[in-house]
Amino acid sequence: xxxxxxxxxxxxxxxxxxxxxxxxxxxxxxxxxxxxxxxxxxxxxxxxxxxxxxxxxxxxxxxxxxxxxxxxxxxxxxxxxxxxxxxxxxxxxxxxxxxxxxxxxxxxxxxxxxxxxxxxxxxxxxxxxxxxxxxxxxxxxxxxxxxxxxxxxxxxxxxxxxxxxxxxxxxxxxxxxxxxxxxxxxxxxxxxxxxxxxxxxxxxxxxxxxxxxxxxxxxxxxxxxxxxxxxxxxxxxxxxxxxxxxxxxxxxxxxxxxxxxxxxxxxxxxxxxxxxxxxxxxxxxxxxxxxxxxxxxxxxxxxxxxx
Amino acid sequence: xxxxxxxxxxxxxxxxxxxxxxxxxxxxxxxxxxxxxxxxxxxxxxxxxxxxxxxxxxxxxxxxxxxxxxxxxxxxxxxxxxxxxxxxxxxxxxxxxxxxxxxxxxxxxxxxxxxxxxxxxxxxxxxxxxxxxxxxxxxxxxxxxxxxxxxxxxxxxxxxxxxxxxxxxxxxxxxxxxxxxxxxxxxxxxxxxxxxxxxxxxxxxxxxxxxxxxxxxxxxxxxxxxxxxxxxxxxxxxxxxxxxxxxxxxxxxxxxxxxxxxxxxxxxxxxxxxxxxxxxxxxxxxxxxxxxxxxxxxxxxxxxxxxxxxxxxxxxxxxxxxxxxxxxxxxxxxxxxxxxxxxxxxxxxxxxxxxxxxxxxxxxxxxxxxxxxxxxxxxxxxxxxxxxxx
Numbered sequence: 001x002x003x004x005x006x007x008x009x010x011x012x013x014x015x016x017x018x019x020x021x022x023x024x025x026x027x028x029x030x031x032x033x034x035x036x037x038x039x040x041x042x043x044x045x046x047x048x049x050x051x052x053x054x055x056x057x058x059x060x061x062x063x064x065x066x067x068x069x070x071x072x073x074x075x076x077x078x079x080x081x082x083x084x085x086x087x088x089x090x091x092x093x094x095x096x097x098x099x100x101x102x103x104x105x106x107x108x109x110x111x112x113x114x115x116x117x118x119x120x121x122x123x124x125x126x127x128x129x130x131x132x133x134x135x136x137x138x139x140x141x142x143x144x145x146x147x148x149x150x151x152x153x154x155x156x157x158x159x160x161x162x163x164x165x166x167x168x169x170x171x172x173x174x175x176x177x178x179x180x181x182x183x184x185x186x187x188x189x190x191x192x193x194x195x196x197x198x199x200x201x202x203x204x205x206x207x208x209x210x211x212x213x214x215x216x217x218x219x220x221x222x223x224x225x226x227x228x229x230x231x232x233x234x235x236x237x238x239x240x241x242x243x244x245x246x247x248x249x250x251x252x253x254x255x256x257x258x259x260x261x262x263x264x265x266x267x268x269x270x271x272x273x274x275x276x277x278x279x280x281x282x283x284x285x286x287x288x289x290x291x292x293x294x295x296x297x298x299x300x301x302x303x304x305x306x307x
Numbered sequence: 308x309x310x311x312x313x314x315x316x317x318x319x320x321x322x323x324x325x326x327x328x329x330x331x332x333x334x335x336x337x338x339x340x341x342x343x344x345x346x347x348x349x350x351x352x353x354x355x356x357x358x359x360x361x362x363x364x365x366x367x368x369x370x371x372x373x374x375x376x377x378x379x380x381x382x383x384x385x386x387x388x389x390x391x392x393x394x395x396x397x398x399x400x401x402x403x404x405x406x407x408x409x410x411x412x413x414x415x416x417x418x419x420x421x422x423x424x425x426x427x428x429x430x431x432x433x434x435x436x437x438x439x440x441x442x443x444x445x446x447x448x449x450x451x452x453x454x455x456x457x458x459x460x461x462x463x464x465x466x467x468x469x470x471x472x473x474x475x476x477x478x479x480x481x482x483x484x485x486x487x488x489x490x491x492x493x494x495x496x497x498x499x500x501x502x503x504x505x506x507x508x509x510x511x512x513x514x515x516x517x518x519x520x521x522x523x524x525x526x527x528x529x530x531x532x533x534x535x536x537x538x539x540x541x542x543x544x545x546x547x548x549x550x551x552x553x554x555x556x557x558x559x560x561x562x563x564x565x566x567x568x569x570x571x572x573x574x575x576x577x578x579x580x581x582x583x584x585x586x587x588x589x590x591x592x593x594x595x596x597x598x599x600x601x602x603x604x605x606x607x608x609x610x611x612x613x614x615x616x617x618x619x620x621x622x623x624x625x626x627x628x629x630x631x632x633x634x635x636x637x638x639x640x641x642x643x644x645x646x647x648x649x650x651x652x653x654x655x656x657x658x659x660x661x662x663x664x665x666x667x668x669x670x671x672x673x674x675x676x677x678x679x680x681x682x683x684x685x686x687x688x689x690x691x692x693x694x695x696x697x
Contacts, residue, residue, distance in 0.1 A: 005517040012509040117345045119530065121563050124541075131543030139516065141541040144509065213538060214506045215530045217343040223504055259510040262498070275499055279475040283501045 004138055009259045010252070015144045017251025018151025022206035023224060024231040024243040025158060026199025032238020032304060033174040034089060034192050037096045040080075040103035041228070042221025044200045048073050048207025049216040050111060053120035062125050069208050070201050077200020081193045089192075108218050119217030128212075147209045154205065155244055162240055171195060175238040175304045227254075230290045236300025246301060250286050257282035330626055331370045332619055334612075335392035335422075336403040337385055337413065340377035343530040344503075346559050347405055347604050348377070351427060353597050354605035357589070358612035366619040374398060378405075380503060382412035389413035393420050399626050400425060402611045405528075405604065407431035407450060407477035418442045423618075423632070427611040428604055430655065431477045432484075436689030439653040442629075444636055446610040446643075448576050449655050449687035450481030451488070453553045456574040456660035456681040457524060458489030461551065467492045470520040470548075472511055472535070474502030474527065482526040482553060488688070495520050506534045512542045522549045533560040540567050556665060558600040561673040569673065571665045576656075577606050577645045578663050578677045585642040600674050606644045617641035637697060649684075653693035657686045 027041045051072050056065030080103075088099050128143045162168035170191055173181045182188040207221075214220065231250050235242030261282045265274035293301065336355060338348035352375055359371060374396050378385035385404070392398045393416055401417045402425040404410040410429040417424040418440040426434075430449040434440075461469060469492055473479035479499060487494065496518045498511045515523055523544075527535045532555035539545055545567070552573045561568060579590050579600050589609055593601040601609075614636055621635030622628040639650050648658040660682040663675040 002517050005513060008513040008516070009510055012513060015509065016507065112341075117341070117349060118559070119343060121533075123565075129541065131541065139543050141509075141538075141543070143541060213534075213541070215343055215533060217530060218345075219342045223506075255510045258500075258505075259514055275497065276475070279499050279501050283504070 004136060005259075007136065008138055008140065009255055011138075011140055011144070011148070012259075013252035013255035014248065015148050015151075015251070016255055017248035018148055018155070019206055019210060020224075020228060020231050020251055021151055021244050021247035022154060022202050022209070023228040024235065024247050025154075025240050026202040027228055028232040028235065028238055028240060028243045029171065029175075029195050030199045031232065033171060033178070033195055035178065036085065036089060037093050037100065038085070038199075039097060039100040039225065040107065041199070041203055042223075042225035043104050043107035044073060044077060044080075044203035044221070045207040045210070045224065046111065046216075046218070046221040047076060047107065048204025049211040049220065050115055050120060050207075051204065052208035052211050053122045053216045054115075056122050057120075062122065062128070065122075066208060069204055073204025073207075074197040074201040076204075078193050078197040080200070081196035085196060086189070086192070104222065111218050117218070119215045120211075121216065122212045124212050143212055150205075150209060154202070158240055167194070172304070227286065230286055232300075233290055234293050234301060236303035238304040239300065239302045242300055242302030242304075250289070253285050253289060254282070257285045330624065331372050332366050332615070332624075332626065333372050333374065333396060333398040333400075334615060335374045335376060335389070335396065335398040335401040336427075336608075337376045337378050337388050337392070337401065337409070338403040338427075339380045339405055340375065342380055344380050344405065347529055347602070348403075350559060350597075350599075350602050350605045351403065351405070351608040354593065354601060354608040355612055357593055357596055358609045358616075361588075361592070362612070362616055366616045367622075367624040369619065369624040376403075378409050380406065380409075382406075382408045385409035386412045386416055389416045393417055393422055398422055400615050402615070403427050403608070404429045407481070410434070411477055414438070414443070423615075423629075423636075425611050425614065427608045429478065430481075430687075432481050432689050435653050435655050435687050436692030439690075439693035439695050441633060441654075441695060444614065444650070444654045445656065446614055447607045447656075448658070449689060450478050451485030451689075452682075452685055452687050453574050453576065453660060454482045454485030454524075454526065455489045455688075456662075456685070457551060457553055458486045458491075459681050460572070460574060460662055461486075461522060461524070462489070462491050464522075466490075466522045466549075468495045468518075468520045468522075469493070470496040470515050470518055470523045472498045472500065472508070472515075472523070472525045472527070474505075474531065475499035476502045478528075479526060486524055486553075492521070503531070506531060508535055508538050509542075512538060512544060515548065516542065516544060520548060522551060524551045524553075525555055526553050527555045528557075530560070532556060533563055536560075536564055536567055536571075554603075556675070557604070558602040558674065561600075561665065561675075564673070566673075568665045569667065572678070573663050573675070574660055574681060575603060575663050575675075576658050576660055577603055578661060578675050580674070580676045581645065583644075583646045586644040586646075589644050600672065610641070610643050610645070613641040613643065614639070651686050651690045652696050653687075653690045654695075655687055655690065657684050659683050660685055 030038050052065050052069040055068040056062050131139045132142045231246045235246030262278035338351050340348040376388035400423050404426045405428045407429040424443045426445045428447050435449040473483050556568045618632035618635045622631045648656045651657050662678040664678050666676045668674050
C-alpha cells in the first residue's frame with residue numbers, strides 16, 4: 001500500500017463527503033422540520049449549477065458568479081415554497097413524492113427551454129484550475145481543495161446558526177416538535193419559507209461547486225439525490241450533525257471502495273472476476289451500509305433529540 | 308351523373324393502386340434525445356435529415372417516413388421503443404443505437420421479426436460473432452477494432468507501461484479487450500467505472516498519479532469524455548502523462564473543451580477531413596445546416612440512410628423482397644463518407660482505421676485531422692465466430 005495514494009484517496013472521500021453534506025443538510029432540514037419529502041431538491045442543485053455557469057459567463061468571474069448564485073437560489077427556493085410546496089404539507093408522503101417528482105419533470109423541461117439540451121461549462125479562474133502541492137509531496141487539484149474548505153466553513157456556519165441563534169433554536173424546536181412550536185405562537189409559515197430557502201441555497205452552493213468538476217446538464221440532480229437520501233437516512237432524518245457525519249462516511253466508503261476494492265478482491269478471486277465484480281460491489285457498499293443501519297438502528301446514527 | 312360517378316370511382320381506384328405500389332419506406336431510429344447524451348442523438352438526427360435531403364426525401368420514388376425514438380440512455384426503455392417500432396409502426400428498418408447495452412437489449416425485438424436492424428454506432432462483440440444475423444447490419448465498426456488500432460499505435464510509440472480506464476458496460480469491456488489484445492507492453496492498472504452514474508474520477512486519477520505509467524488510455528463516450536479530460540487537466544496530469552483515447556473526444560465536446568484536448572491522439576475509422584467527394588459534401592452541407600462539425604456518430608448515421616437507400620433502390624421500392632434487399636446491402640454499394648468498403652460475413656464493415664489528432668482549423672474551430680493509417684481493410688476478431696456465410 002502506498003501512503004501518499006491512501007492520503008489522496010482520503011482527501012477525495014472528504015471532498016465527495018462535503019459535497020453530499022451541502023445537499024443533505026438542506027434536505028434533512030426540510031424533511032425533519034416540515035415533514036416534507038422533497039425529491040425536487042436535486043433540481044435546486046441543478047439550477048444552482050446552471051445559474052452559476054450563466055452568471056460566471058456573464059460576469060467573466062467565478063467569484064462574482066458565486067456571490068450572485070447563492071441569493072438567487074435562496075429567492076428561487078422561497079418562491080417555490082410559497083407557490084407550490086406550501087400546498088402539500090398536509091398531504092400524505094406519497095402525494096408529496098408525486099408532486100415533487102412532477103417538479104423534477106417541470107424543472108428539467110424548464111432548463112431545456114431556457115438553456116437548451118446541451119449542457120454548460122464553467123471556466124475556472126487560473127488560481128483554482130490547477131493542482132497544488134500539499135505536505136508529503138501530495139499534489140491535489142486546487143478546486144477540490146476549495147470544495148473541502150468551503151464545505152467545512154459552511155458546516156461551521158450552520159452549526160453556529162443552528163446552535164447559537166434564535167432562528168436556529170426555532171429550527172431545532174421545529175425538528176423536535178412541530179405542533180408545540182406553532183402552538184407557542186411562532187410564525188410557522190415564515191419559518192418554513194426561510195428553512196426552504198436556506199436548503200435551496202445550500203443545494204445551489206453544492207451545484208455551483210460540482211459544476212466545474214461534473215457536467216452542468218439536465219438531470220444532474222437525480223443521480224446525486226439518491227446518494228443524498230442515503231446520507232440522511234444513515235445520519236438520522238432532521239439532524240444536521242448526523243447529515244455531516246453520514247456524508248463523510250458515505251464519501252469515504254464510496255471513494256475507498258472504488259479505489260481499493262479491485263486490489264483487495266484480487267487476493268481472493270481471479271483478476272477478471274475482480275475487475276467485473278469490483279465496480280458492482282463498490283457501488284453497492286453505501287446501500288449495504290444503509291440497509292445495515294436501517295436494520296440495527298432505524299432512527300439513524302444521530303437522530304435529533306426528542307424524536 | 309353515372310358518368311361522373313364512374314370517373315370518381317375510377318380515379319379513386321387509381322389513387323389506391325398507386326399507394327399500393329409505392330409503399331412508404333418506414334424507418335425507425337432509436338437514439339438518445341434527452342439528458343446529457345441527448346446532444347449525440349440530436350447530431351445523429353441532423354445527419355439522417357441531411358442524408359434524406361441529399362436523396363430528395365425519396366427512396367426509389369417512394370416517400371420516406373422516419374420514426375425517431377428516445378431510449379433515454381436506458382436499455383429497458385430502448386427495448387420498449389424498439390418493440391413499439393416493430394409492432395405498432397410496422398417499420399421496415401430499425402436503425403440508430405448509440406449504446407451497446409441498449410442494442411443488446413433491443414436486438415431480439417427486431418431480428419427474425421421482419422424488419423432489418425442497422426446499428427449506426429454500437430458494435431458489441433456478440434452481435435458480430437455468435438449472435439450475427441442475416442437481418443443485422445452495421446454502418447459503424449465492431450467495438451474492439453478502434454482500440455486494437457490504438458494498441459498498435461502505442462506499440463509504435465514505444466509505450467511500455469499503460470493505465471486503462473473505461474466504463475463498466477458492454478462497450479467498455481470490448482474496448483478494453485481490443486487494446487489489451489494488441490498492446491505489447493505492460494498494463495499497470497485498469498479501472499472500470501460505474502456507468503453512466505460515475506462522472507467524478509478523482510479516485511481513479513489519484514491511482515494513475517501513483518502508478519506513474521508511460522501513457523493513459525481511456526474510452527469515455529459522450530459527456531463522460533468531457534469530464535475525464537477536464538478532471539485530468541485539473542489533477543495536473545495533462546502534459547505529464549500522455550493521454551490517448553477512443554470515442555472520447557468528439558465534435559460535440561471539442562468546442563466545450565476549448566484548448567484542453569488540442570494535440571490529443573485517438574484512433575477512428577473516419578475523420579471530417581477525409582478526402583473523398585461524398586465526405587466533402589457531407590461535411591460542408593452538415594456545417595452549413597448546423598454550424599457544427601459532424602461527429603463520427605453523424606457520419607455513421609448518414610451512411611445508415613445511404614445503405615437503406617441502396618437496398619430500397621435495388622428492389623425498386625418493393626419492400627416485400629427482403630432477400631434481394633439483403634443481397635444489395637451486402638455489396639455495400641452506396642456512397643459512404645469513409646470511401647468504398649466491403650462487408651465481412653458478419654455484416655460488419657471491413658475498413659481502414661486511422662490515427663487522428665485534435666487541431667485548430669483556419670477559422671479557429673477545434674476539429675480532428677488524420678495523421679496516418681493504422682489498419683488497412685481491418686476485419687474484427689469476432690467475425691470468425693459468426694456461422695453466417697454468403
